[in-house]
Amino acid sequence: MTDLIQYTTRGAVGLITLANPPVNAFSAAVRAGVLEALEGIMADDALTAAVITGSGKLFSGGADIREFNTPAGMQSPNLPELIEKTEAFPKPVVAALHGTAVGGALELSMACHYRVAAAGTRLGLPEVTLGIVPGAGGTQRMPRLVGAEAALDLIVGGRPIKAEEALELGLIDEVVESDVVDAAVALAEKVAAEGGPPRRTSELEDRVTADRERPEIFEEYRKKMARKARGLESPYACVECIEAAVNKPFAEGLAFERETFVRCVESAQSKALQHAFFAERESGKVPGVTKDTATRPIERAAVIGGGTMGAGITMCFANAGIPVSIIEVAQDGLDRAMKTIEGTYAGSVNRGRMSQDAMDACMSLITPSLGYDAVADVDLVVEAVFEDMSLKKEIFGKLDEICAEGAILATNTSTLDINEIASSTARPESVVGLHFFSPANVMRLLEIVRGEATSPETLATAMRIGKTLRKQGVVVGVRNGFVANGMMLPYIRESEFLVEEGATPEQVDRVIFEFGFPMGPFQTMDMAGLDVGWRIRQAAAATRPESERYSPVADRICEMGRMGLKTKAGWYLYEEGSRTPVPDPEIAAMIEAASAEQGIERREISDQEILVRCLYPLVNLGAGMLEEGVALRPSDIDVIWMHGFGFPRYQGGPMFWADQIGLGEVHRVMQELYEQHGELLQPTALLTQLAQEGRSFGDWSAE
Numbered sequence: 001m002t003d004l005i006q007y008t009t010r011g012a013v014g015l016i017t018l019a020n021p022p023v024n025a026f027s028a029a030v031r032a033g034v035l036e037a038l039e040g041i042m043a044d045d046a047l048t049a050a051v052i053t054g055s056g057k058l059f060s061g062g063a064d065i066r067e068f069n070t071p072a073g074m075q076s077p078n079l080p081e082l083i084e085k086t087e088a089f090p091k092p093v094v095a096a097l098h099g100t101a102v103g104g105a106l107e108l109s110m111a112c113h114y115r116v117a118a119a120g121t122r123l124g125l126p127e128v129t130l131g132i133v134p135g136a137g138g139t140q141r142m143p144r145l146v147g148a149e150a151a152l153d154l155i156v157g158g159r160p161i162k163a164e165e166a167l168e169l170g171l172i173d174e175v176v177e178s179d180v181v182d183a184a185v186a187l188a189e190k191v192a193a194e195g196g197p198p199r200r201t202s203e204l205e206d207r208v209t210a211d212r213e214r215p216e217i218f219e220e221y222r223k224k225m226a227r228k229a230r231g232l233e234s235p236y237a238c239v240e241c242i243e244a245a246v247n248k249p250f251a252e253g254l255a256f257e258r259e260t261f262v263r264c265v266e267s268a269q270s271k272a273l274q275h276a277f278f279a280e281r282e283s284g285k286v287p288g289v290t291k292d293t294a295t296r297p298i299e300r301a302a303v304i305g306g307g308t309m310g311a312g313i314t315m316c317f318a319n320a321g322i323p324v325s326i327i328e329v330a331q332d333g334l335d336r337a338m339k340t341i342e343g344t345y346a347g348s349v350n351r352g353r354m355s356q357d358a359m360d361a362c363m364s365l366i367t368p369s370l371g372y373d374a375v376a377d378v379d380l381v382v383e384a385v386f387e388d389m390s391l392k393k394e395i396f397g398k399l400d401e402i403c404a405e406g407a408i409l410a411t412n413t414s415t416l417d418i419n420e421i422a423s424s425t426a427r428p429e430s431v432v433g434l435h436f437f438s439p440a441n442v443m444r445l446l447e448i449v450r451g452e453a454t455s456p457e458t459l460a461t462a463m464r465i466g467k468t469l470r471k472q473g474v475v476v477g478v479r480n481g482f483v484a485n486g487m488m489l490p491y492i493r494e495s496e497f498l499v500e501e502g503a504t505p506e507q508v509d510r511v512i513f514e515f516g517f518p519m520g521p522f523q524t525m526d527m528a529g530l531d532v533g534w535r536i537r538q539a540a541a542a543t544r545p546e547s548e549r550y551s552p553v554a555d556r557i558c559e560m561g562r563m564g565l566k567t568k569a570g571w572y573l574y575e576e577g578s579r580t581p582v583p584d585p586e587i588a589a590m591i592e593a594a595s596a597e598q599g600i601e602r603r604e605i606s607d608q609e610i611l612v613r614c615l616y617p618l619v620n621l622g623a624g625m626l627e628e629g630v631a632l633r634p635s636d637i638d639v640i641w642m643h644g645f646g647f648p649r650y651q652g653g654p655m656f657w658a659d660q661i662g663l664g665e666v667h668r669v670m671q672e673l674y675e676q677h678g679e680l681l682q683p684t685a686l687l688t689q690l691a692q693e694g695r696s697f698g699d700w701s702a703e
């Protein structure tokens with residue numbers, strides 16, 4: 001038998017243990033091993049029942065995603081076959097679950113005759129997040145156990161639940177605080193002793209019969225999910241499968257599920273979503289940092305500056321249970337920061353997203369401080385004061401004097417050179433960028449900026465902090481705007497040029513929204529506040545070459561005091577209390593005047609041109625950043641755009657998206673744009689090279 005399965009007996013019970021680290025995925029060898037073990041139990045008259053469990057931290061993460069669309073994935077027994085054979089097994093089979101049991105692992109468990117879970121086990125069917133439906137009976141068995149409404153929430157939502165909730169729903173039979181395998185063996189012995197045929201989920205009809213009387217629940221659910229599922233195929237496919245479970249006999253429902261699974265797994269969306277899954281995990285692998293790199297435990301933290309970012313970052317630490325001091329220069333600033341934090345938490349409590357107890361616990365972890373005494377005994381400081389190099393250098397000089405040896409000194413700067421900041425300390429190896437995005441307590445992206453001198457230990461600790469704060473960390477190099485904001489530049493710039501050439505802000509925003517972003521560039525600018533970009537442009541004005549094309553419209557809007565949503569006017573107008581952008585004729589006239597001034601003849605601009613002009617230049621710059629080594633791999637850029645700017649996950653991120661179009665085509669269009677519009681759109685060397693060689697970013701990173 002394969003060594004990916006351990007097999008022993010406990011009295012009259014055969015115990016099958018999945019042993020395929022790191023997540024006990026059901027690869028071909030594991031499936032064959034489980035089946036072989038079951039057959040052994042069948043053949044042994046001394047054995048009356050079977051228990052299936054997992055070794056290590058979890059039961060299993062489900063099917064082996066790397067086998068999707070490969071011959072190994074279908075190698076017999078495939079997952080549906082193994083699961084059917086498990087349910088049909090004549091002796092009772094009990095699943096002993098701990099840690100996590102998701103996807104195919106929960107599908108197998110639902111086909112076992114009984115399910116026992118250790119307290120706190122996470123159970124779920126996350127297939128929808130990979131652009132597929134559960135394909136091994138999950139959509140058919142779950143409604144039979146928990147009813148169609150709960151099944152819709154679990155399967156379409158894709159979010160795992162805890163064993164305690166699963167017990168209440170009827171998904172599992174027992175939750176134990178004691179050893180789960182002991183409990184499962186005891187249950188297996190008991191049901192075997194009682195005799196009678198095993199209880200088979202596919203034969204449970206009560207729930208689906210009741211649901212058949214309420215066909216409206218599916219239409220209602222489709223309406224409810226429409227906003228979240230915009231642009232996605234698999235959530236709707238999941239609803240159809242659950243509907244089939246309710247309306248068709250089990251075997252027919254199963255066949256429908258299978259057909260749907262095969263269609264989904266081959267879809268472009270699923271491939272993009274699988275890419276996103278692996279890209280997120282890949283971003284945690286960084287040259288020079290290994291599993292053995294020492295990290296500093298972060299028991300206490302301090303945040304310097306309690307403005308927009310500092311207050312949000314402080315909340316991130318408190319939310320993760322880490323005591324944190326927030327430091328301001330004057331009492332009124334400190335009071336304002338604490339008021340912001342308290343107000344934000346209170347808002348969550350009012351909306352029912354947080355309990356009052358949880359808010360109190362978070363507030364009790366935050367210590368407001370004036371002066372730097374509080375940093376003496378912390379493991380990590382995050383500086384978030386004004387974007388001013390001399391101020392930051394002064395602060396890092398002070399931190400160097402006061403902080404304990406080995407403490408991590410991080411800056412949240414969005415544009416300044418981290419190497420220069422580090423040079424104001426005698427320990428540049430401890431300095432790193434932790435670039436949060438606004439609002440810091442909400443946005444998941446964290447750019448971890450590696451300076452020239454940042455040590456592997458500092459970097460490894462920063463990466464661990466990212467995980468502790470439940471952020472999606474991506475390591476990047478030092479460059480103006482790093483990777484995220486740096487790549488935002490051509491996107492914003494081209495959208496502004498497009499409106500000067502004949503498009504309207506609302507047309508550009510519609511095209512980008514329809515592509516799958518939550519909103520287009522003009523609405524995004526209004527939301528973020530136009531003053532941020534204005535200040536950056538003012539600072540850069542002196543160094544901008546005269547010959548470079550520059551759109552004055554955004555500056556003029558700011559000069560009118562229109563700073564976006566917060567002043568109820570920016571690129572759009574906003575009615576009191578509303579976030580809905582209303583096109584403003586005054587802005588349209590201003591744009592037309594700017595076109596005329598610059599001698600630009602306005603023309604009809606197609607949606608396709610808008611898409612290409614907004615997105616290809618950022619892909620082009622992404623390639624430049626790969627050449628420079630500021631971004632480590634194309635998939636890191638994808639992760640940054642998905643988590644930082646809402647690039648639609650089902651498009652896989654800009655670099656994956658470009659690969660699907662073909663870099664030859666992307667390069668051809670870029671070359672044309674370069675010829676029409678000049679040097680800002682010149683194809684980068686890496687894009688040109690890959691296009692000429694007929695290769696993709698994916699090929700390049702696999703080298």
Ligand code: 3HC
Pocket residue numbers: 022023025060061062063064065066079100102103104105107126127130133134135136138278281282
């Ligand atoms: N198949 C293949 N590889 C997997 C995997 C899977 N199902 N689940 C995780 N991995 C890999 C990861 O890529 C990572 O590999 P790496 O070390 O080379 O980067 C490694 O296992 C560890 O993964 P995580 O870092 O995510 O580990 P965590 O401990 O944080 O989380 C987990 C564990 C909750 C199981 C999480 O990995 C997870 O959510 N996995 C995916 C679960 C899933 O979507 N399953 C459904 C699969 S589809 C299915 O079952 C099909 C069926 O319906 C037919």
Ligand code: NAI
Pocket residue numbers: 304305306307308309310327328329333383384385386387388391395412413414415435436437438
């Ligand atoms: P902000 O102006 O809202 O807050 C800065 C705070 O620092 C103020 O409350 C000020 O009183 C305080 N401060 C100034 N000098 C101080 C000192 N010596 N000691 C302690 N506190 C001091 O600025 P914001 O927007 O929070 O930005 C902070 C940093 O974060 C900047 O470096 C900025 O570039 C960066 N950043 C900003 C983002 C944003 O969207 N606002 C996003 C990501 C990074």
